[in-house]
Amino acid sequence: MTIAFIGLGLIGGSFAIDLRALPGAETFLGVDTNPEHAKRARELGLVDEVVELDEAMSRAETIILAIPVDAIAKLLPQLLDRVRPGQTILDLGSTKRAVTEAVTGHPNRDRYVAAHPMAGTENCGPDAALPGLFKGKVVLLCDLDKSAPDACRKALEIFHAVGLKFEFMTPEQHDSHAAFVSHLSHVVAYALSLAVQSEEKAGYAVPRLAGGGFASTVRLAKSNPEMWTPIFVQNADEVLPAIDAFLSEMQTFRDALAAHDAPRLDTLIRNANHIKELLR
Amino acid sequence: MTIAFIGLGLIGGSFAIDLRALPGAETFLGVDTNPEHAKRARELGLVDEVVELDEAMSRAETIILAIPVDAIAKLLPQLLDRVRPGQTILDLGSTKRAVTEAVTGHPNRDRYVAAHPMAGTENCGPDAALPGLFKGKVVLLCDLDKSAPDACRKALEIFHAVGLKFEFMTPEQHDSHAAFVSHLSHVVAYALSLAVQSEEKAGYAVPRLAGGGFASTVRLAKSNPEMWTPIFVQNADEVLPAIDAFLSEMQTFRDALAAHDAPRLDTLIRNANHIKELLR
Numbered sequence: 328m329t330i331a332f333i334g335l336g337l338i339g340g341s342f343a344i345d346l347r348a349l350p351g352a353e354t355f356l357g358v359d360t361n362p363e364h365a366k367r368a369r370e371l372g373l374v375d376e377v378v379e380l381d382e383a384m385s386r387a388e389t390i391i392l393a394i395p396v397d398a399i400a401k402l403l404p405q406l407l408d409r410v411r412p413g414q415t416i417l418d419l420g421s422t423k424r425a426v427t428e429a430v431t432g433h434p435n436r437d438r439y440v441a442a443h444p445m446a447g448t449e450n451c452g453p454d455a456a457l458p459g460l461f462k463g464k465v466v467l468l469c470d471l472d473k474s475a476p477d478a479c480r481k482a483l484e485i486f487h488a489v490g491l492k493f494e495f496m497t498p499e500q501h502d503s504h505a506a507f508v509s510h511l512s513h514v515v516a517y518a519l520s521l522a523v524q525s526e527e528k529a530g531y532a533v534p535r536l537a538g539g540g541f542a543s544t545v546r547l548a549k550s551n552p553e554m555w556t557p558i559f560v561q562n563a564d565e566v567l568p569a570i571d572a573f574l575s576e577m578q579t580f581r582d583a584l585a586a587h588d589a590p591r592l593d594t595l596i597r598n599a600n601h602i603k604e605l606l607r
Numbered sequence: 608m609t610i611a612f613i614g615l616g617l618i619g620g621s622f623a624i625d626l627r628a629l630p631g632a633e634t635f636l637g638v639d640t641n642p643e644h645a646k647r648a649r650e651l652g653l654v655d656e657v658v659e660l661d662e663a664m665s666r667a668e669t670i671i672l673a674i675p676v677d678a679i680a681k682l683l684p685q686l687l688d689r690v691r692p693g694q695t696i697l698d699l700g701s702t703k704r705a706v707t708e709a710v711t712g713h714p715n716r717d718r719y720v721a722a723h724p725m726a727g728t729e730n731c732g733p734d735a736a737l738p739g740l741f742k743g744k745v746v747l748l749c750d751l752d753k754s755a756p757d758a759c760r761k762a763l764e765i766f767h768a769v770g771l772k773f774e775f776m777t778p779e780q781h782d783s784h785a786a787f788v789s790h791l792s793h794v795v796a797y798a799l800s801l802a803v804q805s806e807e808k809a810g811y812a813v814p815r816l817a818g819g820g821f822a823s824t825v826r827l828a829k830s831n832p833e834m835w836t837p838i839f840v841q842n843a844d845e846v847l848p849a850i851d852a853f854l855s856e857m858q859t860f861r862d863a864l865a866a867h868d869a870p871r872l873d874t875l876i877r878n879a880n881h882i883k884e885l886l887r
Binding site for chain 1 (some may be wrong): 725726727728729744745747774784785787788789791792793794795796797798799800801802803804805806808809810812813814815816817818819820821822823824825826827828829830831832835836837839840843846847849850851852853854855856857858859860861864865867869872873875876877878879880881882883885886887
């Protein structure tokens with residue numbers, strides 16, 4: 328089987344590493360609009376050949392889209408226009424509603440499987456690709472009833488091969504949950520980074536005082552805008568209410584602190600501690 | 608040398624583990640108001656004997672306070688009342704202004720060294736104690752000119768033995784920087800936890816969707832109120848402006864998102880990415 332990876336960054340590259348173990352996987356083709364990334368992915372052995380998109384579409388049985396979500400929404404209808412019977416197209420983007428809406432009613436919609444593996448790091452590019460990144464994590468699969476049975480089977484084979492567990496949701500459910508559990512964390516980390524940098528002595532204090540706690544909380548603020556701006560814009564309808572829910576909790580905490588209300592702060596912290604049980 | 612550890616949780620316990628390597632360290636005494644923690648610290652071998660505070664003060668040459676900052680501010684003047692020449696008292700609390708003010712002008716002030724090791728985890732109690740927790744991290748030392756030279760030397764020996772690097776600040780500088788670099792991260796993590804739990808389907812979504820990113824951002828929300836409420840209350844004058852700086856950045860981000868202003872979001876994210884260089 329020939330697999331084409333469209334996008335050779337952290338996610339596409341990490342998939343390519345672990346998919347070498349897929350029975351029947353023979354040739355890995357790579358496509359990237361960034362020639363440096365394409366060259367580097369070849370050097371690292373993530374893919375066997377770097378090709379143009381047209382060649383990838385004509386040679387590969389399976390096409391995996393691991394590019395920013397605005398690029399997925401634009402490219403996916405064009406790829407479905409020329410998809411062949413038996414070819415399967417997967418996307419791995421962090422939003423699902425805009426992308427699936429972009430192909431609603433397309434005559435070849437059933438060759439496409441919408442997915443979102445819930446794994447990643449704050450780094451990007453082919454050098455960020457890691458073996459085992461997806462092992463034991465969850466992949467959310469959306470609208471499988473709109474994909475052909477053989478396309479679903481191919482997708483599940485691929486996700487199983489890299490160690491992902493399956494969950495099923497509608498695109499709307501996905502985007503609503505992802506806004507709270509993933510996208511909001513990024514907004515918060517970006518704002519924390521900006522606030523700390525706004526302190527006059529940040530350049531002095533951060534390298535000296537930052538322990539593991541700050542580094543952990545702010546880690547996602549290293550995530551790149553090429554990937555994240557399109558996610559926020561596509562999912563603004565869900566991210567804005569998540570931000571507002573968060574701001575409301577911040578204000579409650581601020582009010583308790585301004586009043587030096589220790590019992591109230593205790594209660595808020597005790598409630599926040601319950602996240603332990605949810606994260607297990 | 609006999610060392611007494613007042614407080615046998617994460618910080619006191621981790622110090623006890625690594626201080627076994629200190630030349631001349633012989634007997635470790637432990638004091639804890641929680642009898643379960645005291646018993647467990649003895650079982651784990653963190654200390655050699657569990658004793659009452661009075662016995663610890665009469666037998667130990669060095670006394671290390673690793674208890675909540677409100678308890679430090681209350682206890683420290685009482686300990687200085689009865690400190691003997693040659694005895695050294697260190698505190699490891701996360702605020703420094705209220706604690707140092709509590710002993711300003713005390714006739715035995717010079718037997719006390721004010722310190723804050725910038726290391727920890729979200730866990731608590733003797734079972735959370737870890738070897739090597741402080742290795743390569745920074746300890747902030749405040750107002751060393753108010754401590755006797757032999758007390759300073761003893762403190763530096765102890766901090767060096769566990770692998771800490773030294774930085775020097777006034778208590779006011781410490782509390783101002785710590786508000787931004789440490790305390791704010793905790794407020795943000797607590798609010799993120801509360802916001803995500805406020806989502807109707809949190810109990811369903813969090814265990815399924817939470818990848819490493821959310822877990823990292825929310826990690827500090829597991830930190831206990833016994834330790835953190837007193838920190839916030841003591842340092843409210845510095846934490847409130849830090850919260851306001853953060854809320855202002857959140858609002859800027861929210862406004863850009865509500866306007867679907869992709870170039871503005873790009874700029875904000877790019878600026879936030881600079882935290883990479885500060886964290887190194």
